[in-house]
Amino acid sequence: MVQPDATFDGTFPFTPHFSAASGFRMHYVDEGPRHGEVVLCLHGEPTWGYLFRHLVPVLCATRRVVVPDHMGFGKSATPAERSYWLQDHVDNLEALVVALDLTDVTLVMHDFGGPVGMGLAARHPDRIRRVISANGPTPFGQSDLLARVTANAQVSPWFQWIASAAANGELEPVLGQLGFNILSTLKLNGFENNAVITDAWLAAYGSPFARPADCLGAIGWARGFATGAHQFEAPTAAADRAIRGKPALAIWGEADRTLHADHFLPLFSAIFPAAPVRRLAGVGHYCFEDAPQEVAGLIAEFIAQT
Template structure:
């Protein structure tokens, strides 16, 4: 599925003065997939067919990202994102949901699980920001307010492609990179992404770090073990702090683990979330 086909699946939900674009596919226990920066819901398109068989899969574009509201002058932090996702789930009438988060989407998932625990039934974290593991240097530079004036949309896109390539075990094709960055190829999209990057705040994960040991829910920590952005040591720490969490290291995978190893990641998630076609996690998965 190319990015235009994926975008055609999106619906729109109003949240006060803002709006959220999202995909809602399948039936069954609801699963929420949260993307990171600088991607959007399209990040998960390869897993949609497998996960939407036994589950209702909801894939929002976070506010300011993808094709959700990108107007200027509002809070895009992961703290505010968690509050908006909680409000949106309430609007959909979903009291409990399985949550899967990647990158800053994992940070949002951690805040949902610790601060809105009634919402989260199961928690899966894929190469997630956590503790003081973030922001990475490239995003700090991109988020400087002056970047909007220094960089054209074309130049910004070129830099983002170079950055993204470091997140793959094998060089991704141009069509995939174009799809992941399509919403940010215009001046409006560029400014919105710069604002998103400027909102990255490590305090919003360190704040909830002491609460991780209090979590009482099934948890999976799934990590591309060669990630240079979010090293696997942070996944190991999460698995120690969240009681009973399973740690699965994915070999030959980097930050975009679901794109490097889609079949393996899909199998692990189905096993963890349950449903038809689920296979057991491999022997040896877990905290050493």
């Protein structure tokens, strides 16, 4: 876990907030006017709220920007007795959203933040105003989800590694040292912008995983795919209708080697057939690192237009 006041040489200058609503110490950024519309930014593997450090200042003058760290990531606690499956992260997010009474929420979802956010949308469609997927899958009860996940895993180096590492017993030992191999893990997933790599940047992404006991979140997310433990939330018919009527935007870095556009953008378009899709050439899986200004501009423009 990162120290609460860590700013990483001023690159993450946001006041830390903590909630116990989910049964552990959950960190979140909460910037902007409390009466404003809410933009809820959800990270994935193996990142944390630091991923959105360029987006927060762009939006927080007029919007309330809330950026939680999932259990086992960033400045949030990593309880040893908990499980770290998708459904656990949805439960945790739901508890935080209800505790803060967040409404008029624009979801901004990256990586596994996609299924976590869509899980929240399935449970609380009335709290959602817009849906923005940025290299984040949007599973929402589609019948072809398993086929798409399986097809993607066959061409994704990250998912290929998960399968082989789980089979030969290397998954926990390798991911248990994530603080030391964080850059190679990010590169494997599809991180292209080497110009942003500094000591502070490496510390920001590596220090949450300083010890094996700190790596349970990253291990759990990978292990859940290897074992099939993750459960994707299925919406009710009413929730499905409600979410399909929301404004939505997809942003996808086409150089993503982990979540291939051909497999996952159809999930988005199946829910939002009229929604715009912005495919970014040369941008990898971590689009908020590879093209932060462009992605932030697209998000701000979309929110303003809708």
